[in-house]
Amino acid sequence: MSEITERVNRHRQQLRKAGLRPIQIWVPDTRRPEFQEECRRQSRMLRENPQEQKILDWLEAAADREGWD
Structure with missing residues (x-):
């Protein structure tokens, strides 16, 4: 496993431990x-x-809009 893959997996595990879960969403392709x-x-x-x-x-x-100047 590459270093980057391991780092990503560790990060995802930390997120899961924090009570989060990954989701995938599909959105319209605004380039079409x-x-x-x-x-x-x-x-x-x-x-x-x-x-x-x-x-x-x-x-x-x-x-x-306060502070958006």
Whole structure:
């Protein structure tokens, strides 16, 4: 076993001892042209939606930007 593999295994064991477990998740591939087009499609659908504007207004009012300058 290589040194790197041993180090990774030790690290994973420490995480398990701390009560954590590994998981694997699959997410959309943002590099695909289809992903970009779907983002555009969904954005266009929401552009004139009054409910969406209410949500955006609420997020703007609730945002805590202190210290983010």
